Each structure stands twice: as structure tokens, then as C-alpha cells.
Amino acid sequence: MRYWDANSSVYEINWSQRAGTSSSKTYRSTLKETLDVGLGFEASVNAFYVQASTSLQFDFNFHNGNSWENNTVSNEEIGSTKGIQIYKPPEGRNYQAYAFETAVYVTKQGTMRVAHAADPTGAPSGAAWWRDNYGQAPNPAVNLPNRFTFENYDWILTPGDARYQLRGLFLRKSELNPVTKSYDYLTGAVNAGVKPNVQVRVYNFSLHDTPVMFDTLVEYAEVDSVTDKVIGPKKPLGTVRTQLGPMGQADIEVPWDTTGLGGTRPGTARYYRFFVTVDPQNEVKNEIHEGRKNPRAELPPDSDNYGFWPWSSGVAVLTPPITRSPGLLAVRAGRLAVTRNGKPLAKTAKVPQFAELGLEATFAASRAEAHGPLVAFFDGDPEKGGRLVASSLMRGTVEGVNHAHARWRPDRSGTRRLVARVMGTASDPSGRKTSLERPLLVVPVPRARPRKG
Numbered sequence: 001m002r003y004w005d006a007n008s009s010v011y012e013i014n015w016s017q018r019a020g021t022s023s024s025k026t027y028r029s030t031l032k033e034t035l036d037v038g039l040g041f042e043a044s045v046n047a048f049y050v051q052a053s054t055s056l057q058f059d060f061n062f063h064n065g066n067s068w069e070n071n072t073v074s075n076e077e078i079g080s081t082k083g084i085q086i087y088k089p090p091e092g093r094n095y096q097a098y099a100f101e102t103a104v105y106v107t108k109q110g111t112m113r114v115a116h117a118a119d120p121t122g123a124p125s126g127a128a129w130w131r132d133n134y135g136q137a138p139n140p141a142v143n144l145p146n147r148f149t150f151e152n153y154d155w156i157l158t159p160g161d162a163r164y165q166l167r168g169l170f171l172r173k174s175e176l177n178p179v180t181k182s183y184d185y186l187t188g189a190v191n192a193g194v195k196p197n198v199q200v201r202v203y204n205f206s207l208h209d210t211p212v213m214f215d216t217l218v219e220y221a222e223v224d225s226v227t228d229k230v231i232g233p234k235k236p237l238g239t240v241r242t243q244l245g246p247m248g249q250a251d252i253e254v255p256w257d258t259t260g261l262g263g264t265r266p267g268t269a270r271y272y273r274f275f276v277t278v279d280p281q282n283e284v285k286n287e288i289h290e291g292r293k294n295p296r297a298e299l300p301p302d303s304d305n306y307g308f309w310p311w312s313s314g315v316a317v318l319t320p321p322i323t324r325s326p327g328l329l330a331v332r333a334g335r336l337a338v339t340r341n342g343k344p345l346a347k348t349a350k351v352p353q354f355a356e357l358g359l360e361a362t363f364a365a366s367r368a369e370a371h372g373p374l375v376a377f378f379d380g381d382p383e384k385g386g387r388l389v390a391s392s393l394m395r396g397t398v399e400g401v402n403h404a405h406a407r408w409r410p411d412r413s414g415t416r417r418l419v420a421r422v423m424g425t426a427s428d429p430s431g432r433k434t435s436l437e438r439p440l441l442v443v444p445v446p447r448a449r450p451r452k453g
Contacts, residue, residue: 003123005097008090013104086114091150097126120207131207138212139205139288140244140278141304143167149409151354157302160356162407166307168201169274171315174255188371189269189316189396192262197253198237200276204244205304206288211245217280218254223271223314228358228405229342234275262319267368269398271314277306312405316396322368329369329397334362336420336436347438353413353445359390361404361420361436365397372397375404378419379412386419413444 002011084104099122103115120130146165149158157163171186174195186196202216217239222232238254263269279287289304338345339358351357361375372394380386390406410416422434 001099001101001122002088003097003099003125004088004092004118005123005125006090006092006094007088009088011086011088011102013084013086013102092155094125096129097123098130099123134205134288135207137206137208137286137288138210138284139203139208139304140212140214140284141203141205141289142276142278142307143201143203144304144307147304161308162311162356164307165311166276166309169276169309170199171196171256172199172253173197187393187395189318189369190258191322191370192317192319193259195255195257195259198256198274199251199253201249201251202242202244202276202278203249204246207246209246211243211248212284212287213241213243214279214284215239215241215281216252217277218252219275219277220256220272221275223273225269225271225313225403227342228312228360228403230273239280258317261317263317263398264319266319266321267399269316269318269368269396271316273308273310273314275306275308279305310395312392312407313394313403316372316398318368318370318396318398322370329373330366331373331422331434332364333422333434333436334364334401336361336418336438338418338438338440345440348441350441350443351410352443354409354411357408357410359406359408359418359420361392361422363402363404363422363434363436364400365402367397367399369397372402374423375406376421376423377406377408378421379410380417381419382421386417410440410442413442416440416442 002009086102099119101117103117105113105115120134121127143166144164145167146158147163148155150156171190172183173186174183174197176182177184183197190196198218198220200216200218204212206212218237219234220237221230221234223229224231237256240252240254242250242252244250261270261272289302337360338349338351339360340351340355342358345351345357359377361377363375365372375392375394376382376388377390377392378386379389382388389410390408392404392406394402394404404420404422416439418438418440420436
């Protein structure tokens, strides 16, 4: 058992006996339609994990299937290692500490992943705070992983709408897969006219014993692919009623009819973003993080009742027919732009440390494709120790110019070298040839002194 308690630590995660403790680990990375497996079930010899406490449950089906079949993209070897190290930064407050456990595993696709499970009342120093703050009333919510930021030695609400970036929304086919007897996940573009289901995971984050009944409203709106801004009104897809007990979660689904939502001609697309609001009519009284006071009122800044997805760009709805070509997508590099408050920054501009910036990588694609490339943004040259600071998985591309968006809050001052790479394309899987660069001067911001506790 480990604790997130404001103390810095480095944890050694050793391979389990099922994975072998002395031999090197070699595995093939493929582009294969698959779902990640639950810990301890179908993982077999590919599961590198630490045995978790029975009070913690791992939940990490990431739904990252795609239609690239079984193309091998790399062979990975972890030579002569007996595990990995995980660094826990000195963030948080000791009186708000919670317990967590960590699992390390390799998917059937060949990707190494790390997952964590948390127990709010598992840390002796923080259990009372969690019970006092989350044990007295209901808390219907969506999962907002970026809602808070640890800055100047304290937790603050993340500035801007990044605090409403939602995790736990998926698109699923409406036709049953006859082999798996389940509804496959859609991870790329949607052909206009298709009617997928929008699946959203909702929660009751309260420790209070009484179950809570609430509605969840799902909406969508069009997004400008160039500016990454919503350009149309939100349109409702449906409302679903749910009852959840303490620390409960449930998946709800509403249909999405994409007829007429595609581009103006075959092979072109329009892009869309989804918005989720739990308890939109404010029926749940005295909830911990109150939502709207009435359906038309503005959301309070600390609300966890509302979120949007995708965080950047949007889901492409392509107008068929789409010409299919053999091989993976080919791209040509364009430019890397940085914005602040929606306005482009010159290469000589100065930005304050921790300011939220928009990153935009423009590239040309050889054709329309349901599954676009991954665009990775680095602070520094990735071949020389540069850090991955953001990424954007393109949910569909069009022939010609495409735009990938992400957000970044630089935590290091000085002259930064931003690098964007378009990964996983036909002629350049590593992204080295389709690499975009630009400088950025980050001005330091004075840090406050650490607060006690």
C-alpha cells in the first residue's frame, strides 16, 4: 500500500513471478483491434503487476481498439531489468492523503501501461478529511482528471475550461458483434449516416451511505478544426436517469444519428465535441460540489457536474464514399503554432510560466482516413531528453490540410524548443521526418513558500 501524502518517493515495481524476474522481456507491438484486459483475468504471461490489496479494484479497459489489423510496428525489449521505477512528486497535503496501488502490464496489442487504484480513506493521515468532506452528502459527478492543479504548493482550480476536460466517454457501434457478443468501440472517424451510441461513465463520488438518483444530459456541438472552438449550438442527444450508491459508477448510453453531419463532398469532414451534465435540473439537493442553481444558471467554478470530450479537436464525421488505398497514411509536415487566449503568438513572444497555451500542428495527409495519426508535442528534442508534454490522437483525417490541437502549461522557464511529431504514418512511423519545431520564451513566475500540513 502506498500513500499520496505530499512526500516525494521513488517506488520500485518488480515483475511478478508470472512475468519472470530474471530474463529480459521482449514483446511485439502490433496495430490490432483489441481491448485492454482486466487485471488477473486474460492477461496471462503478458501481465506485469503488483498484487493489490483486496480493498482496491483496478478498472482500466481503455477502449483503444482500431482497424489497423495486425501490422507489426516495433519489437520492444526490456533487457536485464527486473521492474520499473515510479516517481511520486511531493504534491498534495498530508491531511488530504489517500492510499493507492499500482499495476504495470503489457496489453495484447504490445503496449506497456501503468494503472493506479485509489482508496480515499486508506491513508491514516487523510481518512478523517475524506470522511468529513465526502461522507455527509451525495456527489453525482463526471470524471474530471484535470480539475485541480498543484501550483505554488497548494491545490487550485485549473484555470480556464481545462478543468472540465472529461474522461470516460466512448463511441460504440449500434450493431452487435456476432463473435464477441458485444458492441465494438469506435476510436476514429464516423461515416455520415452511421448511428453509433455515445457511452458516458458517471459517478457518485460520495462516501455517504444513501443512494442518489439523478439525470445525465448528453449534448454535442460542431467544432472548427482550425481554431478548435465550438462554432454551433449545443444539441441534445438524450437524458438518462441513474441511481448510484456511495463510490458507485455506471455507464449510460444515448444514440447519435450522424445523418447530414458530414462534410460538403465525399472524403471531407466536419468535427464535433460532446458535453455531459449530470443533474441538469438541479434535483439533487445539497450535493457536495453543487451544479447549476437552475438549468440556465452559469456553472460554479468548482462544479464537477459538467465536462466535455474530446479535449482538443473533435470527432470527424466523414462523408462517404471514401477511396481506400493500400498501406498506412502518408503525411507531409506543415507548421507548429502556439496560441494564448485564442490568439497566435509570435516566435519572439514571451509567456509567463504556468500559463495555459494552445498548441496546433498543421500537416497534409495523403487521403481521408477513419484513423488518423498520433501527434506528440515535446518540450525539447525527444532524441536528446525532450519531455512529452501533450498529445493529440487524430480521430479521422481528410485529404489535404489537417489540424491537431493540444494544451500545455509550461512548468519550466527559459527558451524552450517545442517539437511536434506526426507519429505512426506509412513512411515515417517514428515521426522524425514529419517533425515541426519552434522556439518559445517562458518567463519565470515567483513560487510561494511551502505551506505546512
